[in-house]
Amino acid sequence: MAKYIESTSADFDATIAEGVSMVDFLAPWCGPCRMIAPVVEELAEDFDGKAKIVKVNTDEEQDIAVKYGVRSIPTIIFFKDGVQVDTMVGAASKDAFAAKINGLL
Amino acid sequence: MLDCAIIGGGPAGLTAGLYTTRGGLANVTMFEKGMPGGQITGSSEIENYPGVTGEITGMDLMMPWPEQCQRFGLKHAMVEVMKVDHNDDGSFTIHKGDGTSEDALSVIIATGSTPKRAGFKGEDELFGKGVSTCATCDGFFYKGKEVAVIGGGDTALEEAVYLSNICSKVYIVHRRETFRAAPNTIKRVMDTENIELILNATPEEVYGDKMGVNGIKINTPEGLLDLQVPGVFTFVGMNVNNDVLKKEDGTFICDVNEAGEVIVNLRMRTSVPGLYAAGDIRIDAPKQVVAAAGDGAVAAVNVIPYVDEVKNSREK
Numbered sequence: 001m002a003k004y005i006e007s008t009s010a011d012f013d014a015t016i017a018e019g020v021s022m023v024d025f026l027a028p029w030c031g032p033c034r035m036i037a038p039v040v041e042e043l044a045e046d047f048d049g050k051a052k053i054v055k056v057n058t059d060e061e062q063d064i065a066v067k068y069g070v071r072s073i074p075t076i077i078f079f080k081d082g083v084q085v086d087t088m089v090g091a092a093s094k095d096a097f098a099a100k101i102n103g104l105l
Numbered sequence: 106m107l108d109c110a111i112i113g114g115g116p117a118g119l120t121a122g123l124y125t126t127r128g129g130l131a132n133v134t135m136f137e138k139g140m141p142g143g144q145i146t147g148s149s150e151i152e153n154y155p156g157v158t159g160e161i162t163g164m165d166l167m168m169p170w171p172e173q174c175q176r177f178g179l180k181h182a183m184v185e186v187m188k189v190d191h192n193d194d195g196s197f198t199i200h201k202g203d204g205t206s207e208d209a210l211s212v213i214i215a216t217g218s219t220p221k222r223a224g225f226k227g228e229d230e231l232f233g234k235g236v237s238t239c240a241t242c243d244g245f246f247y248k249g250k251e252v253a254v255i256g257g258g259d260t261a262l263e264e265a266v267y268l269s270n271i272c273s274k275v276y277i278v279h280r281r282e283t284f285r286a287a288p289n290t291i292k293r294v295m296d297t298e299n300i301e302l303i304l305n306a307t308p309e310e311v312y313g314d315k316m317g318v319n320g321i322k323i324n325t326p327e328g329l330l331d332l333q334v335p336g337v338f339t340f341v342g343m344n345v346n347n348d349v350l351k352k353e354d355g356t357f358i359c360d361v362n363e364a365g366e367v368i369v370n371l372r373m374r375t376s377v378p379g380l381y382a383a384g385d386i387r388i389d390a391p392k393q394v395v396a397a398a399g400d401g402a403v404a405a406v407n408v409i410p411y412v413d414e415v416k417n418s419r420e421k
Contacts, residue, residue, distance in 0.1 A: 030242040031146025031164050035139035038183060059245070069316045071336070072233040072243045089233030093138040093185035095202040 002048035004040055006055050009063050013082070020051040020104045021079040022097065025070045027059045032091040033074045039094045043101070051101050080104050108412050110199050110209035111135040111179075112186050112349060115143020116167070116394045117384025118215035119174040120401030121408075125213075126177035128409045133178070134207070136199065138185040141174075142167040143217055145394050147239045148260075149267035152289075154394055162241065166394070186349050189214070191358045191377055195415065210412050211379040213404045214350065214367065218343035218385040218392070223255050225321075226310035228339070235318025236311060236337045240264035243336070244271045252336035253278055253321055255308055259286040261340035262294050268338065269297045276332055278303045278323055303330065311337050345386045362388050373404035379415070381408055 007015050007023070016023065024040050026033035044053040058065040058073055068077055068084065078086040078100050086100055108130040111118045114137025122135045135141070145151070148163030157166060175181065185202035189212055192198060199207045220238035222228055228236055237243040244267065252272050254265040257279035263286075269275045277294070282304055284291050294300055306325040313319045320333040347365045350357045360368040360376035366389075367375055367382040375382055383400035385392050390400075 027242070027245070029162070029164065030239075031142065031144075031148075032239065032242060034146065034164065035142060037140060039139050042183070065246075069234065071235050071246050071317050072237050072239075074242075075233060087233075091139055093202050094183065095185060 002045045004044040004053040004055050006057070007061075007064075008056075009061055012054075012056070012061075012064050015052065015054055016079040017082045019081065020101060021054055022047075022051060022101055023054040023056055023077045023079065025056050025058050025065055025068075025073055025075045025077070027057060027073050029059075030073050035091045036074060039097065042094060043097055046098065047101060050105060078104060106132075106196065107134055107199075107207060107209035108132045109134075109211045109213060109408050110189075110197065110207065111213045111215060112189065112199070113137060113143075113215035113217055113346075113384070113386075114141030114171075114181065115215060115217050115384060115397060116145060116170070117217070117397040117401040117404075118143075118213070119170045120398040121213045121215060121383055121405045122179035122401075123174040123177065124402045124405030125408055126174075126179045128405060130409060130412060131178065134180045134182050134209075135174075136182045136184060136186045136201070138183065138202070141171045141181065143397075144219075147241055149241045149264060151394070163394075164241075186216075188351070189349050189358065189380075191380065195379060197379065210415050211381070211408050213373075213381045213383055213401070213408060214375075214386055215383045215397075215401060215404075216346040216349060216386050217397075218345045220340070221342045221344050223308060223339045223341045225308040227312055231311050231313050231318050231337075234316075235313055235335055236339065238339055240267050240338055243338075244268050247272050247336040249273050250336065251276070251332075251334045252338060253323075253332055253334050254338045254340065255279075256340035256342075257281060257284045257286070258340065258342070259290055262286045262290045264338060264340060265300055266290070266293050266297060269299050272336075273299065275300045276303055276334070277301070278306050278308060278321075280307050281305065306330070308337075343385065343392065347386060366390070371403075372407040373400055374407060379411055 145163040188200040381404035384397035
């Protein structure tokens with residue numbers, strides 16, 4: 001079963017360096033973050049081998065959040081070969097996230 | 106064909122699911138694009154849910170609901186509903202975000218509401234970059250910093266008090282002289298040292314750069330005030346989520362009032378037989394968890410005989 005990647009500042013740059021990545025910036029106490037959690041898990045399965053689905057806990061990894069100007073959670077940033085190409089703020093449907101990823105593949 | 110389709114997974118939708126399935130409907134699906142719980146999961150503190158005492162967040166309150174509500178066979182479809190059609194034979198078609206659709210004998214619409222934008226310059230551009238409608242989500246980005254709260258209702262004041270525990274200072278910007286929140290909440294605001302009130306004032310413009318908000322300009326009786334704060338939280342009311350009931354020509358499949366709220370009777374019945382509404386989406390909704398849950402139960406106990414009757418007449 002494919003799983004999302006839980007990334008920290010130690011491996012973040014390497015994680016998103018190649019291919020398409022969707023990064024979910026979240027915190028454990030955030031209601032809308034929790035709402036999309038099962039969606040993110042399904043996306044990790046659906047895009048297994050095609051795109052990386054990454055979670056960053058902004059409570060612990062504030063450096064990454066600051067670097068990308070994340071001031072609201074959940075913020076979802078899409079990367080292609082390490083370059084930030086798109087950003088979504090707030091909860092959205094699985095189809096909306098999948099459409100963004102498919103647009104980059 | 107579903108016995109009942111419930112659109113939305115907040116307190117109203119979950120309770121409707123509990124009552125329809127426990128009441129005997131076999132084939133009920135609740136459509137909710139993510140984890141159920143609803144907008145209350147963003148609230149920092151619930152003081153007014155009967156039977157629940159002590160400090161509890163909206164997320165804590167909602168945690169056990171989905172499991173309980175699904176115990177009697179409620180199914181959860183994790184997909185967004187785009188549109189509900191009312192068919193000539195009285196049934197409904199639920200159009201889903203993945204392009205597929207499903208038919209149902211009855212529908213309980215419990216799509217809730219979404220925070221309104223306040224409408225000042227820069228708000229849309231800087232939303233999520235310092236402008237926020239969720240203090241529990243985003244408050245911690247402003248630890249030890251100053252923030253502004255826009256609004257003067259219950260939510261604005263409760264979240265201002267929450268933010269005052271994290272931030273060095275909270276400015277409440279309110280367009281009137283007095284507040285229309287609960288007296289207990291107003292007292293807590295007045296007793297909080299690091300909250301400053303800016304009354305009879307309206308935001309003019311929020312400004313910032315690529316990294317986010319740097320400040321907000323406010324029209325006050327004394328002239329334009331420039332508050333150099335990195336965070337602006339707006340709590341100025343809610344818009345109902347009624348898009349799923351809109352037809353292609355922009356009219357609605359059932360009667361709504363001028364604010365777009367669904368008109369219901371005391372049984373939560375809309376103008377369309379088989380279509381019920383519950384929670385924030387309906388007229389005169391008090392926008393409280395306990396009321397939304399109550400609506401869900403009312404709608405469900407009335408949906409059950411409706412579905413039985415339709416099934417009987419179809420068999421004849």
